[in-house]
Amino acid sequence: xxxxFLMKGNEAIAEAAIRAGCRFxxxxxxxxxxxxxxxxxxxxxxxxxxxxxxxxxxxxxxxVLGAASTGARVMTSSSSPGISLKSEGISYIxxxxxxxxxxxxxxxxxxxxxxxxxQADYFQATRGLGHGDFHLMVFAPAGVQEITDLVAQxxxxxxxxxxxxxILADGMIGQMMEPVAFSEQSPHPAEKPWALTGHxxxxxxxxxxxxxxxxDKLEQTVIERFARYDSICANETLCEQMLTDxxxxxxxxxxxxxxxxxxxxxxxxxxxxxxxxxRPITLWPYxxxxxxxxxxxxxxxxxxxxxxxxxxxxxxxAVNGRRPVExxxxxxGNVPHxxxxxxxxxxxxxxxxxxxxx
Amino acid sequence: xxxxxxxNGLTEVATHYCPGCTHGVIHRLIGEVxxxxxxxSNTIGVVPVGCAVMAYDYFNxxxxxxxxxxxxxxxxxxxxxxxDATVFTYQGDGDLAAIGTAETVHAAxxxxxxxxxxxxxxxxxxxxGQMAPTTLPGQVTQTTPEGRDVHRAGFPVRMxxxxxxxxxxxxxxxxxxxxxxxxxTAKKAIRKAFETQLAGKGFSMVEVLSTCPTNWGMxxxxxxxWVKEKMIPYYPLGVYKDRTKEGVF
Numbered sequence: 001x002x003x004x005f006l007m008k009g010n011e012a013i014a015e016a017a018i019r020a021g022c023r024f025x026x027x028x029x030x031x032x033x034x035x036x037x038x039x040x041x042x043x044x045x046x047x048x049x050x051x052x053x054x055x056x057x058x059x060x061x062x063x064v065l066g067a068a069s070t071g072a073r074v075m076t077s078s079s080s081p082g083i084s085l086k087s088e089g090i091s092y093i094x095x096x097x098x099x100x101x102x103x104x105x106x107x108x109x110x111x112x113x114x115x116x117x118x119q120a121d122y123f124q125a126t127r128g129l130g131h132g133d134f135h136l137m138v139f140a141p142a143g144v145q146e147i148t149d150l151v152a153q154x155x156x157x158x159x160x161x162x163x164x165x166x167i168l169a170d171g172m173i174g175q176m177m178e179p180v181a182f183s184e185q186s187p188h189p190a191e192k193p194w195a196l197t198g199h200x201x202x203x204x205x206x207x208x209x210x211x212x213x214x215x216d217k218l219e220q221t222v223i224e225r226f227a228r229y230d231s232i233c234a235n236e237t238l239c240e241q242m243l244t245d246x247x248x249x250x251x252x253x254x255x256x257x258x259x260x261x262x263x264x265x266x267x268x269x270x271x272x273x274x275x276x277x278x279r280p281i282t283l284w285p286y287x288x289x290x291x292x293x294x295x296x297x298x299x300x301x302x303x304x305x306x307x308x309x310x311x312x313x314x315x316x317x318a319v320n321g322r323r324p325v326e327x328x329x330x331x332x333g334n335v336p337h338x339x340x341x342x343x344x345x346x347x348x349x350x351x352x353x354x355x356x357x358x
Numbered sequence: 359x360x361x362x363x364x365x366n367g368l369t370e371v372a373t374h375y376c377p378g379c380t381h382g383v384i385h386r387l388i389g390e391v392x393x394x395x396x397x398x399s400n401t402i403g404v405v406p407v408g409c410a411v412m413a414y415d416y417f418n419x420x421x422x423x424x425x426x427x428x429x430x431x432x433x434x435x436x437x438x439x440x441x442d443a444t445v446f447t448y449q450g451d452g453d454l455a456a457i458g459t460a461e462t463v464h465a466a467x468x469x470x471x472x473x474x475x476x477x478x479x480x481x482x483x484x485x486x487g488q489m490a491p492t493t494l495p496g497q498v499t500q501t502t503p504e505g506r507d508v509h510r511a512g513f514p515v516r517m518x519x520x521x522x523x524x525x526x527x528x529x530x531x532x533x534x535x536x537x538x539x540x541x542x543t544a545k546k547a548i549r550k551a552f553e554t555q556l557a558g559k560g561f562s563m564v565e566v567l568s569t570c571p572t573n574w575g576m577x578x579x580x581x582x583x584w585v586k587e588k589m590i591p592y593y594p595l596g597v598y599k600d601r602t603k604e605g606v607f
Binding site: 002026027050056059063096153197198201210211 | 425
C-alpha cells in the first residue's frame with residue numbers, strides 16, 4: 001500500500017510536480033499560493049532542480065518560456081492578480097507550442113480583491129488568458145488527492161499536445177490538508193525534437209518564434225493548433241457524476257464549490273428530492289456532451305459557483321435551452337453554505353417542468 | 359589580397375535591415391565571435407521585439423523570440439535549464455531600457471551568467487521612429503516633434519552606468535559603430551563578454567551605439583557622424599565594469 005502523507009493542497013501541487021519530473025520552478029510570492037513556492041524552494045535542491053524567485057510574475061512566466069524552450073518540464077504558480085500579469089507570456093507560450101504547467105490558486109477579485117477563495121477567474125482561464133486565438137488545458141481539482149493526479153496528467157498531456165496546462169484551484173483547495181498518496185506511475189515525457197539544445201552541428205538551428213507577418217501563414221499555424229485542440233476535446237475531457245442517473249435536479253459545480261454542493265445534494269436526497277451532482281474536472285475542454293446527455297433524464301440544472309456566474313454560461317451552452325438552468329453563487333471570497341445550496345435545489349425542483357415524462 | 363568571407367556565425371538569409379543601418383555589422387561581430395570561440399553549436403540566442411525581431415533567421419544557432427522586453431527573463435530560463443550552453447540576448451533600447459527595464463536590472467543583479475548585446479540607436483526603429491528611453495534631449499522623433507523636452511519627457515537612461523553599480527554585473531562596456539577603429543574595439547568587447555560567460559563569471563553586457571538613418575532622416579554617412587558628434591558625448595564609450603578576473607560571487 002502506498003505511503004500516505006497529510007499535506008496542504010499547495011504542497012501537494014509542488015510535490016506532484018517534482019514527481020512528474022518538473023525540475024524548474026519560477027515564481028513570485030502571492031497569497032494564497034505561497035506554500036507552492038516555499039515547498040519548491042526547499043525541495044528543488046534535493047532533486048538537483050532549480051527554484052528561482054523572479055522579480056515579477058511577468059519575469060517568472062518568461063523564465064518558464066525560456067526553460068520550456070529547452071524541452072525541460074517547468075512550472076510556475078500564482079494567484080489571480082499574478083495570473084493576470086502572466087497573461088502576456090502565456091499567450092506567447094501558447095503561440096510557441098511550448099508545454100508547461102501553470103497554477104492558479106484563485107483568490108477573490110477584481111483588482112487586489114481579497115485573499116479568500118474564489119472561482120471568479122473561470123472566464124479568464126477558459127476564454128482568454130492572453131491575447132489571440134488560443135486555449136489552455138484547464139484542470140480543476142476538488143481535493144488534495146486529485147491535485148496530485150491532475151498535476152501529473154497536466155505535465156504529460158501538455159508535453160503530448162504541446163499546449164500549456166493550467167491547474168485552476170482556489171484558496172480553499174490550496175490551503176486545506178488531506179491525506180494523499182502519490183501515484184507510483186512514472187511520468188511520460190514526450191520526444192522534443194523542436195527543443196533548443198544547441199544544434200551541435202548535427203541539424204539546422206531550431207527556432208521558437210511567434211511572429212508570422214503573413215496572414216495566411218499565421219492563420220495556418222492557428223488552424224494547425226486548433227486541430228490539436230480538437231483531439232484534446234475528443235480525448236481528454238473529464239468529469240465526475242454522483243447520483244445523476246435518476247436526478248430531477250442536477251447541480252453543476254467544480255473545485256471547492258463542488259465539495260459543498262455534494263453535501264447539499266445528500267441533504268436534498270434525505271428530504272426526498274432526487275438531486276445529483278455533475279462535476280467538471282476539465283474546464284477546457286468542457287464536458288459538454290456528458291452534461292447535455294443528462295437532459296434526457298433531468299428536469300432542471302443548478303449551477304453553483306464562487307463567482308457571480310461564469311461557468312453557468314458553459315452549462316447553458318451544453319443544455320442549449322432544453323432544460324431550465326438556475327444559478328446560485330457567492331463571491332468576494334465568500335463560500336456558499338450547504339443550506340443555501342439546498343434551498344436553491346428545492347427552488348429549482350419546484351421550477352422544473354412537473355408534467356414531463358421521467 | 360585578403361578575401362572577405364561570410365562568417366559561419368550567420369546564416370545565408372539576407373537581412374531586412376534598412377540600408378546604412380549598423381545592425382548588420384553588429385550581427386556579423388557576434389557571428390564571428392561565436393565562431394572564433396567555437397561555441398556556435400551550443401549557443402541559444404534570445405531575440406527581442408523591435409527591429410531585430412527576425413534575427414532568429416540570421417544567427418546560425420538555436421533561437422527563441424521573446425516577448426517585448428522579456429529577453430533577459432527568457433534567457434534566464436534557458437540558461438538555468440542549460441547551464442553549459444552559451445546564451446545571449448540581442449535587444450534594442452526600447453526593449454531593454456523601457457519595457458524590459460525590470461528584467462534587465464534583475465538579470466544583472468542576479469549575476470545571471472548570460473551575455474546581453476544592447477543596441478542603442480536612440481529611437482524606436484521598427485514602429486517608425488518614436489522617442490526611445492535613450493533619445494537625446496532635443497532630438498526630434500515622431501513623438502517628440504519639437505525635440506525631446508526633458509521637462510515633459512524626462513531624461514535619457516544611461517544603462518551601462520546604471521548596471522555597472524550592480525554587484526551581479528561582471529562586465530559592462532559601451533562601444534560604437536561609428537568608425538572602423540570603434541568597430542574593432544566593439545568586437546573585442548563582444549568577445550570579452552562571451553568569454554566572461556564561458557568562464558562563469560556573471561552577467562555581461564555590451565552596449566553598442568548604432569545608427570538609424572531611416573528614422574533619423576539622415577544619409578548613412580551623416581548618421582555615423584551623428585553618432586560621433588551627438589551620441590558619444592552623451593553616452594561615453596568605455597569599460598564601466600570589469601570583474602572578469604575575480605567574478606561576481
